[in-house]
Amino acid sequence: MRHLLDTQHLSREDALEILDVAEDMADTQRREVKKLPTLRGKTVVNLFFEDSTRTRISFEAAAKRLSADVINFSAKGSSVSKGESLQDTAQTLQAMGADAVVIRHGASGAPRTLATSGWITAGVVNAGDGTHEHPTQALLDALTIRKRLFGDDSRGRDLSGIRVTIVGDVLHSRVARSNVWLLHTLGAHVTLVAPPTLVPQDVSGWPVEVDFDLDHAIAAGPDALMMLRIQLERMNAAYFPTEREYSRRYGLDARRLEALPTGSIVLHPGPMNRGLEISAEAADSPRSTVLEQVTNGVSVRMAVLYLLLAGERPHTEKEDLR
Amino acid sequence: MSTRTVMHDADIARALTRISHEILESNKGPEGLVLLGIPTRGVTLANRITPMISEFGGAHVPVGSLDVTMYRDDLHRNPTRAPRKTEIPAGGIDGRTVVLIDDVLFSGRSIRAALDALQDIGRPAAVRLATLIDRGHRELPIRPDFVGKNLPSSREERVNVRLAEIDGIEEVTIES
Numbered sequence: 001m002r003h004l005l006d007t008q009h010l011s012r013e014d015a016l017e018i019l020d021v022a023e024d025m026a027d028t029q030r031r032e033v034k035k036l037p038t039l040r041g042k043t044v045v046n047l048f049f050e051d052s053t054r055t056r057i058s059f060e061a062a063a064k065r066l067s068a069d070v071i072n073f074s075a076k077g078s079s080v081s082k083g084e085s086l087q088d089t090a091q092t093l094q095a096m097g098a099d100a101v102v103i104r105h106g107a108s109g110a111p112r113t114l115a116t117s118g119w120i121t122a123g124v125v126n127a128g129d130g131t132h133e134h135p136t137q138a139l140l141d142a143l144t145i146r147k148r149l150f151g152d153d154s155r156g157r158d159l160s161g162i163r164v165t166i167v168g169d170v171l172h173s174r175v176a177r178s179n180v181w182l183l184h185t186l187g188a189h190v191t192l193v194a195p196p197t198l199v200p201q202d203v204s205g206w207p208v209e210v211d212f213d214l215d216h217a218i219a220a221g222p223d224a225l226m227m228l229r230i231q232l233e234r235m236n237a238a239y240f241p242t243e244r245e246y247s248r249r250y251g252l253d254a255r256r257l258e259a260l261p262t263g264s265i266v267l268h269p270g271p272m273n274r275g276l277e278i279s280a281e282a283a284d285s286p287r288s289t290v291l292e293q294v295t296n297g298v299s300v301r302m303a304v305l306y307l308l309l310a311g312e313r314p315h316t317e318k319e320d321l322r
Numbered sequence: 323m324s325t326r327t328v329m330h331d332a333d334i335a336r337a338l339t340r341i342s343h344e345i346l347e348s349n350k351g352p353e354g355l356v357l358l359g360i361p362t363r364g365v366t367l368a369n370r371i372t373p374m375i376s377e378f379g380g381a382h383v384p385v386g387s388l389d390v391t392m393y394r395d396d397l398h399r400n401p402t403r404a405p406r407k408t409e410i411p412a413g414g415i416d417g418r419t420v421v422l423i424d425d426v427l428f429s430g431r432s433i434r435a436a437l438d439a440l441q442d443i444g445r446p447a448a449v450r451l452a453t454l455i456d457r458g459h460r461e462l463p464i465r466p467d468f469v470g471k472n473l474p475s476s477r478e479e480r481v482n483v484r485l486a487e488i489d490g491i492e493e494v495t496i497e498s
Contacts, residue, residue: 024389032442037438
C-alpha cells in the first residue's frame with residue numbers, strides 16, 4: 001500500500017489486512033510499554049487545512065506509539081493563511097524529508113492531487129477531504145463493529161450479512177461515504193436514513209437502500225446503528241425546519257434505543273451533539289461504542305502508518321492509487 | 323539446484339525430546355519456566371516441546387508466542403509484512419525464565435528483535451534460546467542454549483524447516 005486516499009477503491013484483501021494489523025496493534029497497546037520502535041527515524045506530517053482536534057491527536061498518538069517523529073502543521077496562522085499554494089506547502093514538506101503526510105482539506109480530492117502530482121514522494125493518508133471521504137474513520141467503525149459482534153474470533157473475518165443503518169446528514173458526510181463503500185466491500189448491507197433534503201440527489205450508484213423513516217428502519221432490526229453528527233456549521237441552508245423537529249424524527253432517543261434488537265450496537269463518530277442526533281441515554285448506554293471507536297481509531301491509524309511506512313517503498317509512482 | 327533432506331520426522335522428534343530434557347536439566351526442574359515460540363514455526367515447536375517438559379517435569383509449564391516483526395531492523399529493506407500474534411501466558415514473564423523457541427538460527431537478528439520485544443513486555447529473570455537448526459553465520463553476539471542440530475551451510479544455501487501442522491510434511495531440507 002502506497003497511499004490511503006479512499007475506501008471506494010480499497011480491495012477486500014487490503015481492508016481486511018488493515019483491520020487485522022489494527023488488532024495486532026491493539027494487542028500491543030495493552031502492554032506495560034506501549035511504544036514500539038517500528039517507525040523510528042520516520043517523519044509523519046499532520047497537514048490540517050481544517051480544524052480537527054480529535055482526528056489530529058488520534059493520528060499523532062498513532063505515529064508516536066510507533067516511534068515516528070510527528071510534525072503538526074495547521075493552516076491557521078501558517079504560511080497557508082499568507083496565500084501559499086498546496087504545491088508550495090507540499091514541496092516544503094518534501095524538502096524537510098516527510099515520509100508520510102496525513103492531510104485534511106476542505107476540498108474534495110486534495111489528497112489525491114497531493115499523491116498524484118509528483119510534488120512529494122511521501123505516502124499520503126486522507127484524513128478527510130471536503131464531502132468526499134474519511135477512510136480511517138470508516139476503517140475504525142468497521143473494526144468496532146467486527147470486534148463487538150465477533151469478539152475474540154474477529155481476525156480475518158469480513159462483515160458478510162451484517163446490517164448497518166447510517167442515520168443523519170448523509171449529504172455533507174464524508175464519514176457516511178467512506179462507510180458506504182467500505183461496509184459494502186466487506187459484505188455488509190447498508191441502509192441510509194435521513195430527511196430527503198439531507199440525502200444526496202442521486203444515490204442510485206451507491207450500494208445502499210434509502211429509508212426516510214427512522215422508526216421503520218429500526219423495526220427492520222439493524223445490527224449496528226451509526227448516528228452521524230449534525231454539522232451545525234454546515235446547516236446554513238434550510239435542510240430541516242428546526243433542530244427540535246430533526247431530533248424528534250431522526251434523533252436516537254430512549255424509546256428508539258429500547259426498540260433496537262438485543263445485541264445491536266450504536267456508533268457515533270464524535271463529537272456528539274447530545275440531545276440533537278443522540279440522546280444522553282443512548283450515548284451512555286452499554287450499546288454505545290463511542291469510546292471504543294476512539295481507542296480503535298488509534299489502532300487503525302497505527303496499522304495504516306505501519307503498512308504505508310514500515311516496508312520497502314514500492315517505486316510505482318503514479319499508477320498505484322489506493 | 324539440488325535439495326538434500328537433513329532431518330526426517332523421527333530425527334525432529336528425537337531432537338525435540340532431547341531439547342525438552344535439556345531445558346529441564348539446565349533449569350533444575352520446571353519451576354518458573356515460560357516458553358515463547360517465535361512465529362510461525364517456532365510457535366509450532368513450542369507447542370510440541372511444552373507438553374513434554376510438563377510431562378517429564380511433572381508440572382504445568384505455560385506457553386505463548388512472541389511476534390518480533392515490529393522490532394526488526396530490516397523492515398524497510400523488505401516488502402511490508404503483516405505482524406503475527408503475540409500471546410503472553412496469563413502469569414506474565416516478570417521474574418520467570420523465558421525460553422525462546424525458533425526453528426532456524428541464522429544471523430541472530432530475529433533474536434535481537436525478540437529481546438527488544440521482551441523488554442517491552444516485562445522483565446524476565448533469564449532468557450534462554452532453543453532452536454531446531456543452528457546454521458551459523460551469526461551477525462550478532464548471540465548464541466543458542468539448546469540446539470536440535472548444527473547444520474554447517476553456506477550463506478547462499480536455503481534451509482527449510484517443514485512441520486506437519488503447517489506444511490503437511492515433516493522434514494528439514496537444504497537447497498543449494
